[in-house]
Amino acid sequence: MQFTFNNTFSRLSPVFYRKVLPQGLENPHLVSFNANAAKLIDQDHTFALDEDFINVFSGKLVPEGAVPISMVYSGHQFGVYVPQLGDGRAHLLGEVVNKKNEKWDVQLKGSGLTPFSRSGDGRAVLRSTIREYLCSEAMHGLGIPTTRALCIIGSSQRVYREQVETGAILTRLSPSHIRFGSFEYFFHTRQPEALQRLADYVIEQHYSSFEQASDKYILLFDEVVRLTANLIAQWQAVGFSHGVMNSDNMSILGLTLDYGPYGFMEEFDPGYICNHSDIEGRYAFGNQPIIGLFNLNCLAHAFSELIDIDSLRASLSTYQDTYLKEYHRLMCLKLGLQNPLPGDEEIVDELLSLLHMNKVDYTLFFRGLSTMDIDRKYPDFDSLFADQAGFYNWLTTYKNRLLAENTNGTHRKKLMGNHNPVYILRNYMAQQAIELAEKGDFSEVDRLLELLSDPFTEKKGAGEYAKPSPEWGKQLVVSCSS
Ligand code: AMP
Numbered sequence: 410m411q412f413t414f415n416n417t418f419s420r421l422s423p424v425f426y427r428k429v430l431p432q433g434l435e436n437p438h439l440v441s442f443n444a445n446a447a448k449l450i451d452q453d454h455t456f457a458l459d460e461d462f463i464n465v466f467s468g469k470l471v472p473e474g475a476v477p478i479s480m481v482y483s484g485h486q487f488g489v490y491v492p493q494l495g496d497g498r499a500h501l502l503g504e505v506v507n508k509k510n511e512k513w514d515v516q517l518k519g520s521g522l523t524p525f526s527r528s529g530d531g532r533a534v535l536r537s538t539i540r541e542y543l544c545s546e547a548m549h550g551l552g553i554p555t556t557r558a559l560c561i562i563g564s565s566q567r568v569y570r571e572q573v574e575t576g577a578i579l580t581r582l583s584p585s586h587i588r589f590g591s592f593e594y595f596f597h598t599r600q601p602e603a604l605q606r607l608a609d610y611v612i613e614q615h616y617s618s619f620e621q622a623s624d625k626y627i628l629l630f631d632e633v634v635r636l637t638a639n640l641i642a643q644w645q646a647v648g649f650s651h652g653v654m655n656s657d658n659m660s661i662l663g664l665t666l667d668y669g670p671y672g673f674m675e676e677f678d679p680g681y682i683c684n685h686s687d688i689e690g691r692y693a694f695g696n697q698p699i700i701g702l703f704n705l706n707c708l709a710h711a712f713s714e715l716i717d718i719d720s721l722r723a724s725l726s727t728y729q730d731t732y733l734k735e736y737h738r739l740m741c742l743k744l745g746l747q748n749p750l751p752g753d754e755e756i757v758d759e760l761l762s763l764l765h766m767n768k769v770d771y772t773l774f775f776r777g778l779s780t781m782d783i784d785r786k787y788p789d790f791d792s793l794f795a796d797q798a799g800f801y802n803w804l805t806t807y808k809n810r811l812l813a814e815n816t817n818g819t820h821r822k823k824l825m826g827n828h829n830p831v832y833i834l835r836n837y838m839a840q841q842a843i844e845l846a847e848k849g850d851f852s853e854v855d856r857l858l859e860l861l862s863d864p865f866t867e868k869k870g871a872g873e874y875a876k877p878s879p880e881w882g883k884q885l886v887v888s889c890s891s
Pocket residue numbers: 494495496497498499525526527528529530531532533653658667669889891
């Protein structure tokens with residue numbers, strides 16, 4: 410197996426990581442391979458047939474040129490600072506440079522104990538790897554910045570959670586795995602030189618246009634604020650709840666990172682809590698924007714080694730505007746409004762409150778609205794809104810607003826169709842794929858992977874996936890157990 414590795418991170422000082430070998434899984438087998446993600450590292454569908462493939466991605470064989478490491482970080486978990494976290498079950502094999510000269514971290518997750526495992530077993534269960542695999546590709550399909558997933562390797566290895574499950578390894582690809590928590594660690598352990606080196610590294614590798622600037626750290630922080638605000642606006646517009654927005658799960662590149670008990674909201678509800686372990690609802694859907702700011706504040710603390718407080722404050726104060734602007738732009742696009750006008754915010758807010766009060770499926774409503782002829786009455790919506798008068802009132806306002814948009818029906822439908830997915834990863838869909846996979850049938854994982862990689866296109870025979878969850882699916886709970 411031939412890779413071109415350029416391991417820039419493991420050439421930094423060992424204060425940033427520990428060198429540690431992955432521990433291979435027992436009786437490994439391929440669960441799913443994602444040919445789309447493989448292209449990122451210049452591979453195609455034949456990659457999975459390579460004789461070393463299973464050995465490498467089950468952690469048994471370290472490919473030539475790889476330098477497996479686990480990265481150190483800390484972070485605020487549920488608002489409380491935890492001094493030492495780090496990759497407790499992940500090994501960064503190395504950075505593969507593709508033909509376009511893009512660098513991709515190749516990281517095994519679930520690959521055994523590391524110096525950061527604390528009381529954990531270093532493993533991931535098949536269930537949680539399938540959830541991360543499907544969701545990261547679903548997010549990519551939705552056009553939302555995210556880490557990617559190359560493959561899942563399953564095994565016969567027993568892993569103990571609430572019940573006995575089997576261990577698996579997810580191979581994650583990302584331009585970087587550096588987190589807000591990576592900076593927090595060096596701030597709170599009083600290692601300012603390492604902190605500065607880390608910031609320099611991020612600039613060198615990812616924001617090289619700032620390299621020569623005298624205020625390069627401010628530019629970097631500004632950029633992280635902007636990317637984070639935009640990322641969360643995208644989550645809100647699509648109805649995605651991360652579930653564990655701890656600062657160690659926040660990417661310095663503004664990617665969606667570390668998929669655990671996430672959820673796509675079904676009936677619109679700002680109070681939606683996807684993580685069963687989140688008793689107080691800290692990470693409820695409607696709290697995500699403010700939690701983004703909380704996490705940026707944690708990062709700002711760390712950056713106070715590099716930037717004066719006033720500049721940090723100024724930067725943080727742009728967050729709300731950036732977020733609101735992007736969220737509003739995305740919501741307008743969902744309604745087919747390309748040229749925002751005063752009053753649009755009220756149209757969006759009124760609609761959301763109608764969806765909330767009438768318990769309407771967020772995704773299906775917007776998709777339905779995208780495909781409707783605006784001049785007709787909307788028979789499909791009659792049954793959705795108990796408050797029909799309220800809805801038709803809103804619809805009249807919306808229709809009048811569309812007239813000002815100066816567009817035709819075909820164009821509007823196309824625009825809305827590109828911003829309102831048919832398919833989202835509802836928990837029950839992942840659950841069905843998991844239950845089959847646990848019996849050795851991986852077909853549903855592959856089917857969902859294909860469907861969700863292109864969620865804006867209606868597929869023949871996939872009508873079932875464009876419906877609300879069945880009752881049993883609505884009762885499913887997901888927690889931090891993974
Ligand atoms: P997470 O909640 O998955 O973002 O993980 C929080 C911290 O716990 C990170 O440092 C993880 O590496 C660590 N961790 C989670 N699960 C395990 C496990 N099974 N074994 C060792 N460390 C773990």
